[in-house]
Amino acid sequence: ESLRIAVVGAGIMGADHIKRITNTISGARVVAVVEPDAARAAAAAASAPGSVARRSIEESLAEDALDAVIIATPGPFHESVLLPALEAGISILCEKPLTPDSEAALRVIEAEQRGDKPRIQVGFMRRFDPEYVELRRLVESGEAGQLLALHCAHRNASTPPGYVESMLITDSVVHEIDIVPWIAGEPIAAVEVKKTKRNSLAPAGLHEPQLVLLETVSGVLADVEINVNAQFGYQVTTDAVFERGMAAIGRTSGITRWENGRLTVAEHMTYTTRFEEAYDREVQRWVNASRRGEIDGPSAWDGYRAAVVCEAALEAQATGRRVDVSYADMPAFYAG
Numbered sequence: 568e569s570l571r572i573a574v575v576g577a578g579i580m581g582a583d584h585i586k587r588i589t590n591t592i593s594g595a596r597v598v599a600v601v602e603p604d605a606a607r608a609a610a611a612a613a614s615a616p617g618s619v620a621r622r623s624i625e626e627s628l629a630e631d632a633l634d635a636v637i638i639a640t641p642g643p644f645h646e647s648v649l650l651p652a653l654e655a656g657i658s659i660l661c662e663k664p665l666t667p668d669s670e671a672a673l674r675v676i677e678a679e680q681r682g683d684k685p686r687i688q689v690g691f692m693r694r695f696d697p698e699y700v701e702l703r704r705l706v707e708s709g710e711a712g713q714l715l716a717l718h719c720a721h722r723n724a725s726t727p728p729g730y731v732e733s734m735l736i737t738d739s740v741v742h743e744i745d746i747v748p749w750i751a752g753e754p755i756a757a758v759e760v761k762k763t764k765r766n767s768l769a770p771a772g773l774h775e776p777q778l779v780l781l782e783t784v785s786g787v788l789a790d791v792e793i794n795v796n797a798q799f800g801y802q803v804t805t806d807a808v809f810e811r812g813m814a815a816i817g818r819t820s821g822i823t824r825w826e827n828g829r830l831t832v833a834e835h836m837t838y839t840t841r842f843e844e845a846y847d848r849e850v851q852r853w854v855n856a857s858r859r860g861e862i863d864g865p866s867a868w869d870g871y872r873a874a875v876v877c878e879a880a881l882e883a884q885a886t887g888r889r890v891d892v893s894y895a896d897m898p899a900f901y902a903g
């Protein structure tokens with residue numbers, strides 16, 4: 568029996584996951600698409616033969632025999648889907664961020680702990696990108712000595728309508744906020760934000776690029792250039808500085824062409840292609856784990872920790888000060 572999934576939200580990410588599950592992933596099918604925009608809902612349901620369009624998660628839970636849900640709405644709308652899905656005891660893949668703030672994240676964690684085991688996996692897909700996995704292994708192996716610093720660049724061609732300054736942190740840098748402690752093997756202890764000279768091509772009210780400095784408990788510093796109106800394309804790179812050498816991931820590796828006196832290499836334009844392999848691996852592993860009633864990736868606790876760091880980063884962004892980060896104690900529920 569294949570995993571019967573409802574996809575909530577048929578925007579860029581929801582539509583991408585629907586296609587992925589229908590065409591690439593084995594052992595799962597989309598049975599319902601929950602999307603209030605009728606045109607989007609119809610287009611999405613058409614790309615998943617046999618699925619129906621629903622207006623709310625409640626309606627889908629009542630009408631469809633669901634084993635699982637993928638939540639791909641914007642972050643502020645996650646909690647209202649997470650809570651009924653937890654109540655129903657189905658498997659959950661929740662796109663990042665779990666919730667934009669830590670209070671909501673704690674409510675979700677409390678609700679999850681009323682069940683017998685973790686059901687929520689958070690969509691921090693970079694953990695499934697082959698190069699990130701290699702970098703993590705290099706740190707763990709100690710082969711290059713200790714990790715000392717990370718230089719991260721997070722560049723988007725442009726921002727969608729409605730993208731405001733706080734989203735630099737809660738929507739974009741949240742990826743580095745998850746992946747830096749994962750690479751370093753220890754949590755973030757403090758954060759600082761500096762604004763560099765403003766790109767006049769950014770929409771009104773958005774002062775960026777910004778430099779976000781994440782500091783881990785042992786003092787590894789990660790500087791993140793968040794630069795989301797970079798025009799040229801989509802680029803996410805990490806340079807790692809070790810005691811004995813360096814490592815770099817995320818370099819442009821598309822087709823190389825020589826013509827008209829120029830040398831060009833194709834660059835990605837957006838995350839759905841840059842991280843395609845990561846998304847495919849993430850969703851396949853989540854499907855496989857869901858069929859055993861488990862998760863296989865970042866948990867709601869990771870989502871909570873990211874929300875805590877995001878809050879500190881928003882304060883640092885607003886005040887220009889260095890802000891310390893402290894977390895609640897991890898419940899034993901999440902220790903496995």
Ligand code: ISE
Nearest residue numbers: 721723738739740742795838
């Ligand atoms: C978007 O929501 C993502 O998650 C992308 O990975 C990120 O690069 C982009 O900045 C976000 O807006």
